[in-house]
Amino acid sequence: MDQMKSTKRYHCSTVFHRLRKLPYLLAIIGVILSSGVFLQAQSGETFLQDVKTNIVLPDTGNQQILQLLQVGDEILAVSPESIFRYRDGNWTVQKTSKRNFCTILDGDNQRWILTESGIEDENTSVSIPLPKGVAGDSIQSLLWEGDKLHAGTSRGLYTYSKESWVSVPQTQGLHVRDIVLDGKGILWLATDGGLLRRMPHEWQNLDYMLMARGTENNYFDLHVLPTKDDLLFSAPWSVGCIATDGDHWMWTGKDGLPYGPVTTIRSYEDVLWFGTPKGVSRKEERGWRYFAGKRWLEDDQVNDILPLDRYTAWIATPQGIQQIQSLEMSLEEKAAHYEKIIAERHVRLGLVNYSVLDEPGDLSTSHTVNQDNDGLWTCTYLAASCFRYAVDGSEEARQNAIRTFEAVERLETVTGIEGLPARSFARSTDAVEQSRSPHAKVWRPSPDPDWQWLDDCSSDEVVGHMFALSIFYDLVADGGQKERVEGLVRRTMDHIIANDFQLIDYDGKPTRWGIWQPDSINNSKNWAYEKGLYSLEILSFLKTAIHITGDEKYEKTYQHLIDRHNYAKNTVEAKIYGPFQNGFSDDILTFFPYYCLALYAKDDPYWSLYQKSVERTWRVCQPDRTPPWNIIASIALDKDCDLDVAKEELALFPLDLIDWTMTNSHRWDLVENQLVGRGRARQATTPIPTPEARIFRWNTNPYQFDNGVGGKREVTGTYFLLSYWMARYHGLF
Numbered sequence: 001m002d003q004m005k006s007t008k009r010y011h012c013s014t015v016f017h018r019l020r021k022l023p024y025l026l027a028i029i030g031v032i033l034s035s036g037v038f039l040q041a042q043s044g045e046t047f048l049q050d051v052k053t054n055i056v057l058p059d060t061g062n063q064q065i066l067q068l069l070q071v072g073d074e075i076l077a078v079s080p081e082s083i084f085r086y087r088d089g090n091w092t093v094q095k096t097s098k099r100n101f102c103t104i105l106d107g108d109n110q111r112w113i114l115t116e117s118g119i120e121d122e123n124t125s126v127s128i129p130l131p132k133g134v135a136g137d138s139i140q141s142l143l144w145e146g147d148k149l150h151a152g153t154s155r156g157l158y159t160y161s162k163e164s165w166v167s168v169p170q171t172q173g174l175h176v177r178d179i180v181l182d183g184k185g186i187l188w189l190a191t192d193g194g195l196l197r198r199m200p201h202e203w204q205n206l207d208y209m210l211m212a213r214g215t216e217n218n219y220f221d222l223h224v225l226p227t228k229d230d231l232l233f234s235a236p237w238s239v240g241c242i243a244t245d246g247d248h249w250m251w252t253g254k255d256g257l258p259y260g261p262v263t264t265i266r267s268y269e270d271v272l273w274f275g276t277p278k279g280v281s282r283k284e285e286r287g288w289r290y291f292a293g294k295r296w297l298e299d300d301q302v303n304d305i306l307p308l309d310r311y312t313a314w315i316a317t318p319q320g321i322q323q324i325q326s327l328e329m330s331l332e333e334k335a336a337h338y339e340k341i342i343a344e345r346h347v348r349l350g351l352v353n354y355s356v357l358d359e360p361g362d363l364s365t366s367h368t369v370n371q372d373n374d375g376l377w378t379c380t381y382l383a384a385s386c387f388r389y390a391v392d393g394s395e396e397a398r399q400n401a402i403r404t405f406e407a408v409e410r411l412e413t414v415t416g417i418e419g420l421p422a423r424s425f426a427r428s429t430d431a432v433e434q435s436r437s438p439h440a441k442v443w444r445p446s447p448d449p450d451w452q453w454l455d456d457c458s459s460d461e462v463v464g465h466m467f468a469l470s471i472f473y474d475l476v477a478d479g480g481q482k483e484r485v486e487g488l489v490r491r492t493m494d495h496i497i498a499n500d501f502q503l504i505d506y507d508g509k510p511t512r513w514g515i516w517q518p519d520s521i522n523n524s525k526n527w528a529y530e531k532g533l534y535s536l537e538i539l540s541f542l543k544t545a546i547h548i549t550g551d552e553k554y555e556k557t558y559q560h561l562i563d564r565h566n567y568a569k570n571t572v573e574a575k576i577y578g579p580f581q582n583g584f585s586d587d588i589l590t591f592f593p594y595y596c597l598a599l600y601a602k603d604d605p606y607w608s609l610y611q612k613s614v615e616r617t618w619r620v621c622q623p624d625r626t627p628p629w630n631i632i633a634s635i636a637l638d639k640d641c642d643l644d645v646a647k648e649e650l651a652l653f654p655l656d657l658i659d660w661t662m663t664n665s666h667r668w669d670l671v672e673n674q675l676v677g678r679g680r681a682r683q684a685t686t687p688i689p690t691p692e693a694r695i696f697r698w699n700t701n702p703y704q705f706d707n708g709v710g711g712k713r714e715v716t717g718t719y720f721l722l723s724y725w726m727a728r729y730h731g732l733f
Contacts (some may be wrong), residue, residue, distance in 0.1 A: 014263055021041055047651040048311070048326035049334070050289065050691060052296050055314060055321035057084055058093045065316035067102050068306035071109055075306070075314075077105045077321060083113075104142045114139060115403035117148070131158040131165040143179040145187070152176030157189060161442035170203040171196065180222040183229040190219035195233060212250065214238065223265035232272075234262035237668070239274060253668025257281070258290035260668070268307035275302030278666060280315055280324075288669070290692050292316075294361060294711055296658045297322050331650055331733070335388075335724050338717030341657060342381070346716045350407025351424065352381040353716065354659070361658055368456065369433045372441065374412050374424035376588070377697075378463030381718040382408060383471045387725035390475040401476045408465060409488055414446045414453045417496020420503055421461050439512045455506050458513040460504070460589060462492065463537055466544045467592040470599070473548055475729075486549050493545045501538065518565040533586060535561075535570035536613065540593030540601075547600040568606040575617035581678060584624075588699045591632045592616055598636035611637065625649050625687050626698045627723040643732055650724055652690040657715050661708035662694045670705070677701050698723075 032707040057063060060082050067078040077084040083094045083103070098115035111122040116136040119128040128313055130136060134153050141152035149160040156171035157179070172191065178190040187198035194217045195205035207217045215235035223232040231242045239262050240250040251257045257274070272283040278300045279292025292300050298319035304315040311326040345355045348368035354377075358365035371377070382404040389397035411421045423441065425434050428450055435441035441456040466489070473485045496503065496516065503514025516538040520527050527534070545551070561567040574590050576583060577631030594617075597610050604610075618633040618641055627646035636643040664670060670684040677683040683703040687693070694700070694707035699718045701707075727733040 046328050046330050046462075048286070049329050049651070050291075051325050051327055051655055051657060052291075053323040053325065054298065055323055056680070057320060058091050060093055060095070062319040064303075064318040065321055066100070066303050067145045068314055068316050068321070069103065069105065070306070071105065071111065076103065076111070077316065085595045089636075099136075101136050101139065102142070104144065106144050114142065123648050125337070128160060131167070134158070140176060141297055143181065143187075150179050150187070152179050152189065152191075168203075177220055178222045180224050180231070182224050182231060188222055188231060188233075190222045190233060192218050195219050199304035214252075215240075220261045220263050221265045223267065225267055227269065232265050232267075233481075234260065234265060234274070236261050239265065239301075251283075256283070256287065256288040256669050258667050258669050259292075262365070263301055264305050266305040266307050266313070268310055268313075271307065273305045273307060273313055275315070276304050278299055280305060282313075282324075284310075290667070290669075291324055291608045292692070293662045293708075295656050295658070295662065295691075295695075298322065315522060331647070331724055334650070334653070334655070335721055337655055338657070338721055341714070342716050342718070345714060349425070349427070350403050350410070351378045352404065352407075352718060353377045354713050356713050357711065358544075358659070361660070363658075364713065366714055370424040370426055371433075372423055372435055372437055372454070373460050374454075375408065375421055375457075376464035377718065378404060378407055378411075379468035380722050381716070382468040384718055384721035384725050386468070386471045386475045387729040388721070391725060391728045398476060401472060402481070405469075405472050405477075405481070405485075408468065409484060410451075411453075411461070411465075412488055412491065414448065414451045415444070415455075415506070417442070417495075417504075417506070419491040419493070420456050420505070421465060421492070422463060424454040424456070424576035425458055426452055428452050442506075444506045456511045457503050457505070458511065459516075459534065459537060460513070462496075462514070462541065463589050463592050465492065466541050467596060470544045470548060470596055489548050490544050490551070493541060493554060496538075496541070518561065518567075521567075521570070522565060529576055529580070529583070532570045532572065532574035532576070533590060533614075535567040536574040536593050536597075536610075537589065539567055539571065540596045543600045543604070544596045562606060568609045572609055572616060573615045574613050575620050578675070582620075582701075583678070584701045585699045587621060587626070587629060591629050594636050595632050598632070623687070624702050626702065628698055628719060628726070631723055631727045631730075631732060634732055643727070646723065646727065647733060649690055650720060653717075653720050654691055654695055657695060657717055658711050659696055659709050659713045659715055660692065661706070661710045662688075662692060663706045664688050664692060665705035672705075673703065677704055682706070 011650050019218045047590040062081055064079055065077050066080065068141065069076050073087060075086040078100055081096060083096065085092045098117060103111055103113050106344060113120050113122065115138055118130055120126070128149065131151060131153065135154065138154045139151050140154065145160070147178055151158045151160065151286055154175050156174050157168040157176050158165045159168060171191065175192040176189050180188050182188065189196040194205040196203055196205050207215065214237060218236050220234045225232065229244050233240055238250050238252045239257060241248055258281045259276050259278055262274040262276055266273040270284065274281045279290060279297060280302045282289045291297060297315060297317055299317040300316055302315060304316035305320070306591070308314065313324055315322045315324060342352060345363070345366045346352055346368065351374045353368070353371045353374050355366040355368050357363065357530045382401060385397050385401035385404060388394065389401055410425060412419065414425045415422050432443055432452070435454070436622050439456060441454055443452050444455050446453055469485050469489060473482055477485055501516040501518065502510040505511045515527065516534050521531050538561065539558060542554050545554045546558070594614050601607055601610060614633060614636045622642060625645050628648045630642045630646040634643055665682055670686065670688065673683050673685045678701065681701070681704045683701060683705060687702040688705065693702065696715055
């Protein structure tokens, strides 16, 4: 025992040990993404993208990891029954005969194991008995100080020296959760009765001297910054720093601390990691980031954190080890990542939409099914592919655009009713999903016996068609394809106009949402919410038809709706918001028509009204941090509408497109809005940070705390692709 000269500390669920950078480890483990693609930036402006990877351990049944530590060039992962060792790219496993609570290193890097019966060296040649009356699971922390061993227990601090344990009287009855020794030889204790320090001649409880009342005399973890010798500590509602230079600080929720109490504090240079019972947070120069939920962790209980370098950390949880790493990449590489996902799992008969996972989170069980708004979301991908082709000229983008256009075209031809698009279609032999919408939708037979289609077409579909068809017409279509686009646009608009500005369905009745009829829009209380929006839609449709067909009749109809029914004035209030319900799902139905008007109506005498509409809508949507709306507003208004925010949000967008359930209602850093959202959902006063929010589409409430479907589907990322390539095409990025 007398050869143990240097200081080592053990926290029962964690180990503090200065970590060295392991380039070989990062190269080997560093990292296979969920898509199976290793991304590394090669050109263009880059950013750091956070990626989660599961570290695969040998299968021993129990994957719970209590502790992570480095011993020389080896990494140890401690579970209750085993010690896993990682060296030179390989794992080995050592089963233990007794239950492990933790492992500690002495001054010679010799490993000691805390079990239910004692503390044994790794060769089991020396065994230190537990303090009298102390069980193994009541020891919360261990620290070697030279040849002395300190044990923090639920009954106070014990020190082992000269083969016997001594209880430290000043700590009796305290729950000693953590022990550290700073560079000046001061021993610090985190207890439920104060922050204690051992001075040369006395023990001091700082809560009787200096500490703020808000710490509640209750401390969970301690950490000495190796470079500064500052002491970090965690209390019930905060983490703080007692700095050697006097620049102390205390962080709470208002300062960005996402949650606590923090039970594990780790650092690598100036990057700080904080583990909690509900996830892990990281604080660095870029700001705060919170990792919780299945997108980031297999279990939110954080047992330990092992930072490997400034960009990589391993997180130990009851469900194994997860690596969180920041990889350098560009937006263009990110776009390629999403394109690969779409090609592999999201194209059904040319339609593009999310896929369903039979086993939550298991992409091998992914399959496509029909959706109520296949038309709108397919059109989003069509537009993105067109913009991409216009930017990079790739044959892949052109073929994607043509294939997707043909699917959009079939949405109209499959119904057998000229100008009436279907919501979706399938082969006549396919099993189809029945609509889950509150408004009944029915699968109908097509005149072509090979097909069936979903009725009750919404304005959503027509908005998507007119937006994407105009972009395909302008940027991709050849002569024959232009004629097909013109024919499709003519049939759609002629159907709407001939039927008193309504979509007439298979049963001869108007569809639920296909109504642009002046009397309804201007006079019916049932359409009060849609008055401005639907006026905007139909005027944008007509301007787009004028551009594509050149037919004067559409200009006359356009003028009629403005002169006789005030549709241009109606557009100024297209966006409905508080004190009325803010319908985030309608934002796409507002901004897509704005885009077409910005291209085809800027010389129009009514442009000033449309411009006022865009400015008003943008003012409401600006806090939402939604990239496509920032980009379209910038195009329409000829000014920068937070393009830096749009680019930042695209960089933050997760690579993992699985729709995990994301829970944020417990967080300290997000202020709750007293006004609830749609469906009485609790929401914040600021948008949930994108990497920590539910991933779906940018037409959902970005403020809603808790959302998602538990990993039962994978979305497409087409809204990223649309935003990115649209901005590139218009020279905004």
